Amino acid sequence: MNKRNGWHLLLVCLLLLANAAHGAELLLRGESAGMRYRVEQVAAGLGVPWGLVLLDDGSLLLTERQGRVQRLDPESGWLTPIAGVPKVRVRGQGGLLDVAVPPGYRAGDWLYFTYVKALAESDNRGVTTLARARLEGDRLRDWQVLLVTDSATGTDRHFGSRIQFDGQGRLFFGVGDRGERPNGQDRSNHAGSLLRLDIDGQVPADNPFVGQSGIRPEIWSYGHRNPQGLAWDAQHGRLWEIEHGPRGGDELNLIRRGGNYGWPVLSYGKEYWGPIAVGEGTEREGMEAPTKVYIPSIAPGSLLLYTGAAFPGWQGNLFAGALALTHLNRIVLDGETAVAEERLLGELNERIRALAQDPQGWLYLSTDSGRILRIRPQ
């Protein structure tokens, strides 16, 4: 090899290395709110990545529904399996579900998980369960179950499970109706409700139904069918929720303390999301109306309030991953009203599930086909 060829070979090697180090394959470019973005693939080959969270070192922690946790370096695309995950009941819509961290997370703090747990040795029915653990190296330690919800049914549907923190020592998470409609209005169990706990698992004294006989004190709101996204707006102290609705009427709801979101009472015989006419009847009294309804259903998989600097035109917007209608749903809010909606990434034809925002405002998302993608400027 002469000297010139040697330099060429070195150059090619460096380019290959640079490309490998970057790791992210460009999938498409687009424009939204007057801003140009690119969508890149960061990882692939995963098994339904259900939860996705940014850690303080810039890596992502993700759950796979089949019961695995992995750490992902978004620059190299390297995946590191995390040990210490307990036994998870994987069946139907259930398995290892969300992972979340409170605002200001630092290495060694608690990580929070939801998953489906068999109720007992003798009772294999699955229930949505909240737990926490610490990450030490590549292992989860100190796994603590905070709440085994009272939500057992004979089905493997509607486990809810997204976790959201209010930044003031509380967390919210949802439990679906577990495939049994009466659970929506039944507050004697946890199914069909959003729950609110202290981050150490205790019931806050100011929960709306504390001390009321026959009502679970963890309940913050009820009448939910299958909550699949929660987003906390710290600036306004608002909790947004998105859920799979009946008959195609997925709902975006602004969650009020103690609110009844109507499932399934308002769905008998007619559609749930009809206009509320004054004097139409008493059956709606005391029930909250959705902020937005999707017809047909998009099947939301998540909800995120965008607050990043990378895309200033998206600040204050909500994003939902759409499973059935395979896109990223962008919702423009005006106060408590959803004034506009944009459907992004439809070209990918991917069921989009989890969403996460990194400190600079890049968006990460997971697809049911096992990919982790990210959206960054230009």
Place this chain on the structure above:
Amino acid sequence: MNKRNGWHLLLVCLLLLANAAHGAELLLRGESAGMRYRVEQVAAGLGVPWGLVLLDDGSLLLTERQGRVQRLDPESGWLTPIAGVPKVRVRGQGGLLDVAVPPGYRAGDWLYFTYVKALAESDNRGVTTLARARLEGDRLRDWQVLLVTDSATGTDRHFGSRIQFDGQGRLFFGVGDRGERPNGQDRSNHAGSLLRLDIDGQVPADNPFVGQSGIRPEIWSYGHRNPQGLAWDAQHGRLWEIEHGPRGGDELNLIRRGGNYGWPVLSYGKEYWGPIAVGEGTEREGMEAPTKVYIPSIAPGSLLLYTGAAFPGWQGNLFAGALALTHLNRIVLDGETAVAEERLLGELNERIRALAQDPQGWLYLSTDSGRILRIRPQ
């Protein structure tokens, strides 16, 4: 021919006659809000039917942009040309535009029209004009120009023109910005505004800017780009408007007396329809936020508030014909909020322009391809 064949022939003839008398060809069936509907073609071969109104005898009166008025019997499909239409300036988006009647219209009452008129013999610039006439037999009589708007520009765009009555002796109609953005905020002319007049063309004394120097007293609201639909909600005394927005942001607006809807001030540099954050700046002070924004643009051609008995599940819903995105847009309201949207008739691939509701609640619509369709139960 034997006797049996004779009977057969007679039967075939009767069936053909029955079909001809019915006249309406079934195009498709669908379901919305739990109700089954069918879409039929009532007429075809027209030239951009821009306006469509039901008369008291069950016939439809329609305008074609090229300057014709025709009466349509929806049962037979028969079209009757109406004489007495004055000279219309047909160019670009202009021509003969809307036709409307006040609630309770009876034969011999005034019919109202908007159209584009050349400003003068010596000045061929077109301006949106409001007129009225009476229908006698197959002829329009007593044509009266009520307002030649001050809206001349060098373009043939954004004439606005839908007419709506409040049932209390007033009418509203819109004028677009005429392709010149500064008209949106300039109240010294009529362009970029909704106007309010008595049904005899006088300016009501309670119009918001009456007596204010440099402002046209006909103006009810301003800052509009191109209003293409108006709907009056008599039950709540609300006026809804839909307009073609900038950069794809079509808007549904609830019109407030004297309101400034922002065009084009809020569109510089960033999108018009962004969320309104408290304290974001002073440039939005005193400007109305849209109720709903379409991203991407659907290009609305009309707006109708459904009040019919035929489709109880649609009562109180707004409907907009969509031109660019070729469908019928259904908007579910909850008070002053648009909570849901459904896109109907997309299969037809038709630019849907005018809408009209008959007394039993069947919906009529026109397409730019020159068809009149109707939607009826099952």
